[in-house]
Amino acid sequence: MADTARLAINLATIREQCGLAEAIPLCARMGIRAVAPWRDQIAATGLRETRRLLRDWGLEVSSVCRGGMFPAAERTERRQRIDDNRRAIEEAATLGAPCLVLVCGGLPPGSKDLEGARHMVEDGIAEILEDAASAGVRLGIEPLHPMYTADRSVIVTLAQALDICDGLGSRAPVGVVLDVYHLWWDPDLPRQIERAGSRILGFHLCDWLVPTRDLLLDRGMMGDGVIDIPRIRGLVEAQDYRGWQEVEIFSARDWWRRPPEEVLRICIERHARHC
């Protein structure tokens, strides 16, 4: 059984219904102990006000979403993105987040050079390591589903993410964030989760719907799809992962259209029953 005390809510799950000023009190009143805000949500509310809300309502931050997006055609733009990652690290530190999630970025516009883009990701992460170490924030490389290779992440397997970690050395403040949606299909997953070991910095939950009607915004609630979540949770916990289990659902046609109380209530129920 999933440990209900470890449930966290990624606030993208109710992003269309409410901003942080409403979402944070709501989560707290429903007994949720941790949330993960996105940077655009933090910007809309203000960083200090976000911190105040979290403290006042006694919520922890499971992670901040997101840094990354390193590949770009021009060097100037790559520098700007690295600067933006530095700001993201500061924000994560200000909110007391243990981890900044990195969505690494896809191919630069017009490029077909996967290898080149992957090197830009490695270089980008290497550039911000020291900032992360100083701020006490770890960088969580999140491999995305291969259907996002072109436009969101050229890092699409856990093996790749761990290869990057290996390349940065064992003392680098870097690890991996595992999302069942992105990884469930991978025949190599059990072996790679074992390889990840203590480097697992986050564990994200939702479900894969059949049919899936949109590549980005049609994620399912746990239990409504085909992912064997308890099996993957078991693999993760066998590595002594005891961190947050963070629900993150992008759902333009269903969950984003429901009242946020209802979404959160069902997240809590389904987490207990299907994770």
Place this chain on the structure above:
Amino acid sequence: MADTARLAINLATIREQCGLAEAIPLCARMGIRAVAPWRDQIAATGLRETRRLLRDWGLEVSSVCRGGMFPAAERTERRQRIDDNRRAIEEAATLGAPCLVLVCGGLPPGSKDLEGARHMVEDGIAEILEDAASAGVRLGIEPLHPMYTADRSVIVTLAQALDICDGLGSRAPVGVVLDVYHLWWDPDLPRQIERAGSRILGFHLCDWLVPTRDLLLDRGMMGDGVIDIPRIRGLVEAQDYRGWQEVEIFSARDWWRRPPEEVLRICIERHARHC
């Protein structure tokens, strides 16, 4: 440069515009030397009539699509699917196709057991090997993109497809069909293509569009997307593959709406220029 004499057209590319009685003469008149019919197209035209058309118009068959779809919840249904694969082998033999493409099948309805479904695939292929050998038809396992894991193929990497081949022994009439759309994202692709060696039975072409608006029916024409096709072709040819380069495009919103002559003309141009 791509070898224009090796261009084949998978007839799914113009399936909404015309049946085989129109498509086969059209391809022949436009200088195309080989086509790949789908079984529903063959059934609609009749097997003997399809053979007659191919002979009269002097076209070879690059492959028949498709066998596979092995996993099912009930044993009776799994038997029926194996029988259907036997018929597919006979059809491929009748048409002189060197290869029957296997789309292996997804999770049975209601199941979340990926490993179980993968075993059903292995068992199913093992069951039909002798039929394939007797008929002189090779079975081409086509790994699909991971986004089809749930509903079309639990075999989603070239490594997995080759593991199945390895398990069946070196004398089994089985190999792999490589589609750039399904495989381009895989960081392990160069190594696995080298491993495939002489077992490459087919090479399929289209492109990955950005954005992709539909998981199934929004494939792009070569050159309109982000896949570095010449790079992958180079890897395939380094293994001495000299078979057909088969264009297969499912495109509900674009190519299926154009006159078939226009689609074929652009296939020919783009194959010469972008493959």
